[in-house]
Amino acid sequence: MALIEIERVCRLFEDPKRGKPVIALDNVNVRVERNEFLCLLGPSGCGKSTLLNMIAGFDHPSSGTVKVGGHVVSEPGADRGVVFQQANLMPWLPVWENVAFHLKMTGAPKAERRERAQKFIDMVGLRGFENHYPSELSGGMNQRVGIARALLMNPEVILMDEPFGALDEQTKMDMHAELVRIWRESQSTIVFVTHSIEEALALGTHVAVMSARPGRIRELLPIDLDRPRDTTSAQFNDYKRHILHLLRPESEHRLEQAA
Numbered sequence: 088m089a090l091i092e093i094e095r096v097c098r099l100f101e102d103p104k105r106g107k108p109v110i111a112l113d114n115v116n117v118r119v120e121r122n123e124f125l126c127l128l129g130p131s132g133c134g135k136s137t138l139l140n141m142i143a144g145f146d147h148p149s150s151g152t153v154k155v156g157g158h159v160v161s162e163p164g165a166d167r168g169v170v171f172q173q174a175n176l177m178p179w180l181p182v183w184e185n186v187a188f189h190l191k192m193t194g195a196p197k198a199e200r201r202e203r204a205q206k207f208i209d210m211v212g213l214r215g216f217e218n219h220y221p222s223e224l225s226g227g228m229n230q231r232v233g234i235a236r237a238l239l240m241n242p243e244v245i246l247m248d249e250p251f252g253a254l255d256e257q258t259k260m261d262m263h264a265e266l267v268r269i270w271r272e273s274q275s276t277i278v279f280v281t282h283s284i285e286e287a288l289a290l291g292t293h294v295a296v297m298s299a300r301p302g303r304i305r306e307l308l309p310i311d312l313d314r315p316r317d318t319t320s321a322q323f324n325d326y327k328r329h330i331l332h333l334l335r336p337e338s339e340h341r342l343e344q345a346a
């Protein structure tokens with residue numbers, strides 16, 4: 088049994104201005120095995136966030152099912168940690184308290200929270216910054232705090248919605264290397280939303296290429312590239328060319344005609 092099973096999922100949104108519904112997702116089928124790193128890739132508005140939100144339990148399909156660990160997702164849960172584009176940290180709390188925030192909610196004593204936070208602060212490379220406040224850190228460091236916060240709950244699945252979208256290129260590349268290391272170390276399963284082909288190919292064990300309006304999975308590609316990934320290699324560029332072709336509207340048109 089796959090860890091995440093998305094079966095025949097459709098999602099319609101009401102659009103009162105136009106008087107007809109927007110088809111955000113149309114018959115989407117995806118299976119994610121334990122320990123996979125799936126990148127959801129596609130143009131703006133193709134339904135990537137909608138799909139991620141359904142796995143998180145923030146949104147629900149109009150038809151079809153989303154299951155995690157064999158159970159239909161009905162609400163958010165501790166088995167799924169979410170990292171957004173903005174880290175959404177509590178500015179009045181130091182790093183370690185932000186990382187241990189969920190534990191505070193469960194009433195865990197301070198000493199336990201501090202100790203458990205440290206493991207994940209170390210994992211994301213922030214040792215020495217435990218008592219800093221979010222405003223004293225860079226954007227990349229704040230994202231690391233967000234990742235540490237998600238990891239602390241020991242979730243089976245980490246869901247990431249363009250977490251590095253706001254970072255400069257160099258920091259983004261550093262974060263990619265860091266995330267791959269964390270993914271391996273924590274043996275988690277990651278679903279990562281991006282609109283960047285390079286980012287998807289730098290990270291994923293699989294890339295689901297989506298098409299816009301209505302959002303569909305064009306192709307689910309297993310990525311057979313050594314790590315660390317060489318973004319200048321011929322094989323990397325072969326994948327890139329293939330994905331670019333899939334994303335071109337004319338190829339979409341041809342595929343529809345052939346169907």
Ligand SMILES: Nc1ncnc2c1ncn2[C@@H]1O[C@H](COP(=O)(O)OP(=O)(O)OP(=O)(O)O)[C@@H](O)[C@H]1O
Pocket residue numbers: 100101109110111129130131132133134135136137138282
């Ligand atoms: N709450 C909502 N109400 C109405 N329409 C919505 C709602 N949420 C999403 N949509 C529509 O559904 C489609 C998919 O949106 P979604 O945000 O999932 O796309 P996306 O691929 O994540 O886009 P981006 O990369 O720009 O974040 C879009 O056409 C969007 O306008």
